[in-house]
Amino acid sequence: MDWANLRTRLTKMLRSVWSPFAAIPIALLLGALVLLAAGYNPITAYEAMWQGAFKDRTAFTEVLIKATPLMFIGVGLAVAFKCSIWNIGAEGQFYAGAVMATVTGIYLGDLPRLILIPLVLIMGTAGGALWGMLAAYLKNRFGASEVVTTIMLNYVAIYITGYLVTGPMIETKGLFPQTPKISEAAWLPRFLPPTRLHIGFIIAVLVAVLLYILIFKTSIGYTIRAVGINPIAARYAGINVKRNILLAMGISGGAAGLAGAVEVSAISYRLYQLISPGFGFDGIAVALLVNNNPLGVIFSSFLFGALRSGAEVMMMTAKVPSVLVSLIQGFVILSVVAFGVYRVTTVEKEE
Amino acid sequence: MKRRLFTVLMAVTIVSLLAACAPAATQAPAAAEPTKAPAAAEPTKAPAAAEPTKAEAPKETAFKAGLLAPGPVNDGGWNQTAYEALKKMEADLGAEISYVETEQSPAAFEKAFRDFASQGYTFILGHGNEYTDAALTVAPEYPNTFFFLSSSRQWDPKVPNVVGLNSDSSQPCYVFGYIAAKMGKGAGLIGGMEIPPISESFTGFINGAKAADPNFPVKETYLGNWTDTAAAKEAGISYVDGGADFLLGNADFATNGVFQAMAEKNVNGFSLFGDNTDKAPKSIVANYILDYGEGLVELAAQVKAGTFKPTSNYEFGLKDSKVIWFTYNDNAANPVPADLRKEVEDLVKKIESGEINTLAK
Amino acid sequence: MDLLPGILFLQSILAATWRMATPILYAAVGEVFTERSGVLNIGLEGVMLIGAFAGYSVAFESGNLVLGLLAAILSGILSGLIFALFTVTIKANQIVVGAAFNMIGAGITGVLYRVFYAESGKVLSLKTFQPFQIPFLGDIPFLGEVLFNQNIMVYATLLVVPLASFILYKTAFGLSIQAVGEHPKAADTVGINVPRMRYFGILIGTTMASIGGAFLVLAYADQFVEGIVTGRGFIALAVVVFGSWSPWGAMGASLLFGVFYALQLRIQAMGSVLIPYQFLQALPYVVTIIFLIGLTKRRVQSPKALGVPYK
Known part of the structure; x- marks a missing residue:
């Protein structure tokens, strides 16, 4: 590796990095305009938000906790999107995973910790994977568009969860609909007491790295990407397109299911009718924001986690509606998109 | 190209993670600063600004x-x-x-x-x-x-x-159920999701209705969300089409749709938690007010x-008459008649004394 | 005489079906044009929310429903221009921009509604478009109640669908829209301005979606609430595919969705204790999947260039 080459590589790298970073202030600026129009002081609002996310170690770990489900879902979706499978159903797959994990954690609660924890996570992954692969099967067998089926399966999963939680799995009939707590042996360990940071976060980072390797460094990933770029050409090249679609949806659904399992076994310890505030939809943005790169998802989920986490404190101290965060997230995406294009054209010109 | 971009992003994230997890808490903002470049002045100001309030608090x-x-x-x-x-x-x-x-x-x-x-x-x-x-x-x-x-x-x-x-809420709803069964032909209850503040109010209503007339038809619908005003309205209309002339909505935002169904179909109804007479002035016969x-x-x-x-x-409960009470709407098309109001007074006394259990199964 | 309850039941369901289908139908018919031009807009939910809010706030302030509707249309055009700027001019990934729109829609309507309405202490109801009977036709037994006792925005769907179908299949404009969605390169070589046609496709889609959103406020419920669209934008996307990218198909699919939604509400209202109500709620979604499987025989291809930006 010669130095000149390294320098060009470095400058290129820096040039491509600045755009997502530049996008955030622009989004915040647009958000500030809305705040001003609505009669708030944007500086107080953002200061509160910043405090909420980065004030101290506890606040920061809360950001990571919020980022964890988004990271799982985002990396999974990145794989599906790389295969050009538009999985809009991570929300439902998250529920499927949470249900399976809860069932395992309650009914097999007598198992020893070392077996139960992996089992809960595996069952959650399996639940999400199967729910995702159902859509893949419908696409392969009947040509049913996954955009439609995954949206429909979201509703079905949420209603089934509602049924289980208000019906057969309810803790006490007549009281608030929730399942009993899962066995304590199924709780994910926390590693930074007194904060709530749990090993689910580490698992999420590992999954991101593994999926990155899978997608970019293995032949399996290569075929998935090939199907994504052009399924017809891939078929001529002898690639089993249907099997790859099934695999991509399995990975994607599995990751969302794992997110559900981690949420149950590390945070809530039981199932509610509404266990996700829309992680599955935020996950779509998290994946797309970084062009479906699993490693990039670590960054984008962190960003969304910080925004969401900060928003709550912003609401408490600056009295700004937390729904503002959705707006800022949207603006972040649009500005990244705008910058992204700028990046592509300049790079092309140079080469 | 892109791959390198993400390697760097990765590195930045990890560095900030490490910095934040390190004992020195103040480092967190500094490490994560790149995410908020133009507001660079702010972060340095922010911790300082926050400290006084922290110190003052005790x-x-x-x-x-x-x-x-x-x-x-x-x-x-x-x-x-x-x-x-x-x-x-x-x-x-x-x-x-x-x-x-x-x-x-x-x-x-x-x-x-x-x-x-x-x-x-x-x-x-x-x-x-x-x-x-x-x-x-x-x-x-x-x-x-x-x-x-x-x-x-x-x-x-x-x-x-x-x-x-x-x-x-089951206590005022018991009264409403009683009123509906005395005055009407059937009642429809529309809830958001099945949680106790909703389901208990419905149980109370049904118990009250049964106390007045064991054959009075009362049915429940759940929407599965709190926002779908249109579906709530449609649920209300479907009750009216099925012969009900009393509606009760308990679905947050979506309750608006129930008020609309009452007004549009000219049937009677109740309002929960606050006075919503203006939403259906001819229809709402009574409001349950919760002054929490x-x-x-x-x-x-x-x-x-x-x-x-x-x-x-x-x-x-109703015994805490400053917290939970109800009001009649005298301008409704079918106001609650005076003799029924008398009966209700007795009923309220029985509920207050515990003689009537509004949540009985 | 035993037939009467059955007839009333059916009548009530069918009348509800059309009303429930209408907001989805508006959004879906518009999205047919968008997708036919080769652009997928998954941001319909957000666009509908913005339309609902714009329609509500102008109608509320002015006391004029028609002005409200115009404001919704204007908001739709604005949303469309922004969406098109990003997806056509900047050639960004359409799903990304759509996802952003959903977030922006929820965020901006939430903030503005709270600041200007929810905390104002005003009475926030509107006088909505009222149902009216069409003379003579409204007196027809059975059908009269179903078909001819609705409000103006419901009736309008009867015009919108044939008109959309005519434009899409019988006019040069519609054929150009289809061409840029199928073979943008070929279209380009015969002199069709691909970006311009896609702008039109997108604008028709967002405008119609905004009307669908405004319908919820101006002609159904009488007040804006946060999240009032409740997933209808996503359903509209499903309806477009299900209706094989044609306006009539979209109408059929929205009505089918509407009928099962109306049916689940009525079955719940009948007080069936045999089936848990959550299964009834899931019914419209499950039926959509089943019908989609049933359609496998006449498999219709999506527009070939759908989702692909044109260089």
């Missing part, structure tokens, strides 16, 4: 009351009752108030409780039973803070700073004075 004895609401506090229903209560504390006790609408994610609950407690809030209300786990977890860390839970019968002497508050503030201010005053020593959970 000295100052300002009474702070916080609310965790499961939905928008402007819903004209359940969440708004809690927000109004908070505003009453502000007016009557000079409390410093704040609220947060928590995401529907249990992960958010604990954090919100901690955020309030660590900022010196001594009265924190979690407005729903779903906050119980989180309150019980956080409460031992803040023994001088009181955690109240709505729609809850929580009481455990081992965690005496978590106190359940239940406003029994009346119930809470008394407790809050004790918390403020430092004299609050709970020995059990709190139940609010």
Whole structure:
């Protein structure tokens, strides 16, 4: 590796990095305009938000906790999107995973910790994977568009969860609909007491790295990407397109299911009718924001986690509606998109 | 190209993670600063600005009351009752108030409780039973803070700073059911999701209706959400088409649709939690008013004075006539007749004395 | 005489079906044009929310429903221009921009509604478009109640669908839209301005979606509430595919969705204790999947260039 080459590589790298970073202030600026129009002081609002996310170690770990489900879902979706499978159903797959994990954690609660924890996570992954692969099967067998089926399966999963939680799995009939707590042996360990940071976060980072390797460094990933770029050409090249679609949806659904399992076994310890505030939809943005790169998802989920986490404190101290965060997230995406294009054209010109 | 971009992003993230997890807490903002480049002046200012308030908090004895609401506090229903209560504390006790609408994610609950407690809030209300786990977890860390839970019968002497508050909607709804069965042909109940504040009000209504007329048809519908006004209206219309002439909605925002169905189909109905006569002036025959503030201010005053020593959970019912009561609408197309109002008075007495259990199965 | 309850039941369901289908139908018919031009807009939910809010606030302030509707249309055009700027001019990934729109829609309507309405203490109801009977036709037994006792925005769907179908299949404009969605390169070589046609496709889609959103406020419920669209934008996307990218198909699919939604509400209202109500709620979604499987025989291809930006 010669130095000149390294320098060009470095400058290129820096040039491509600045755009997502530049996008955030622009989004915040647009958000500030809305705040001003609505009669708030944007500086107080953002200061509160910043405090909420980065004030101290506890606040920061809360950001990571919020980022964890988004990271799982985002990396999974990145794989599906790389295969050009538009999985809009991570929300439902998250529920499927949470249900399976809860069932395992309650009914097999007598198992020893070392077996139960992996089992809960595996069952959650399996639940999400199967729910995702159902859509893949419908696409392969009947040509049913996954955009439609995954949206429909979201509703079905949420209603089934509602049924289980208000019906057969309810803790006490007549009281608030929730399942009993899962066995304590199924709780994910926390590693930074007194904060709530749990090993689910580490698992999420590992999954991101593994999926990155899978997608970019293995032949399996290569075929998935090939199907994504052009399924017809891939078929001529002898690639089993249907099997790859099934695999991509399995990975994607599995990751969302794992997110559900981690949420149950590390945070809530039981199932509610509404266990996700829309992680599955935020996950779509998290994946797309970084062009479906699993490693990039670590960054984008962190960003969304910080925004969401900060928003709550912003609401408490600056009295700004937390729904503002959705707006800022949207603006972040649009500005990244705008910058992204700028990046592509300049790079092309140079080469 | 892209791959390198993400390697760098990765590195930045990891560095900031490491920095933040390191014991020196102040490093976190610095490390994560790149994410907020133009506001560079702010972060340096922010910690400084925050410190004085932190330092002042223990000295100052300002009474702070916080609310965790499961939905928008402007819903004209359940969440708004809690927000109004908070505003009453502000007016009557000079409390410093704040609220947060928590995401529907249990992960958010604990954090919100901690955020309030660590900022010196001594009265924190979690407005729903779903906050119980989180309150019980956080409460031992803040023994001088009181955690109240709505729609809850929580009481455990081992965690005496978590106190359940239940406003029994089944009692006024029992009365409404009785009125409907005496006046009408059938009733339809439309709920958002199946949680106790909803299902208990329905149980009360059905019990009341059965007490007046065991054959009076009453049915329940759940929408599965709190926002679909159109579906709520359609559910109301479908009851009317099926022969019902009384409607009751308990679905937050979506309740609006039920009022509309009443008005459009010219049938009778009730309003819960607040006076909504203007939404269907000819249809609404009675309003159940929940003045949660009346119930809470008394407790809050004790918390403020430092004299609050709970020995059990709190139940609010028709006996607490300042908290839970109902009003008639005399301008309705079919106002509740005088003789029926008399009967209702007796009924209320029986409910207050406990002779009638409105939640009986 | 035993037939009467059955007839009333059916009548009530069918009348509800059309009303429930209408907002989805508006959004879906518009999205047919968008997708036919080769652009997928998954941001319909957000666009509908913005339309609902714009329609509500102008109608509320002015007291004029028609002005409200115009404001919704204007908001739709604005949303469309922004969406098109990003997806056509900047050639960004359409799903990304759509996802952003959903977030922006929820965020901006939430903030503005709270600040200007929810905390104002005003009475926030509107007088909505009222149902009216069409003379003579409204008196027809059975059908009269179903078909001819609705409000103007419901009736309008009867015009919108044939008109959309005519434009899409019988006019040069419609054929150009289809061409840029199928073979943008070929279209380009015969002199069709691909970006311009895609702008039109997108604008028709967002405008119609905004009307669908405004319908919820101006002609159904009488007040804006946060999240009032409740997933209808996503359903509309499903309806477009299900209706094989044609306006009539979209109408059929929205009506089918509407009928099962109306049916589940009525079955719940009948007080059946045998089936848990959550299964009834899931019914419209499950039926959509089943019908989609049933359609496998006449498999219709999506527009070939759908989702692909044109260089």
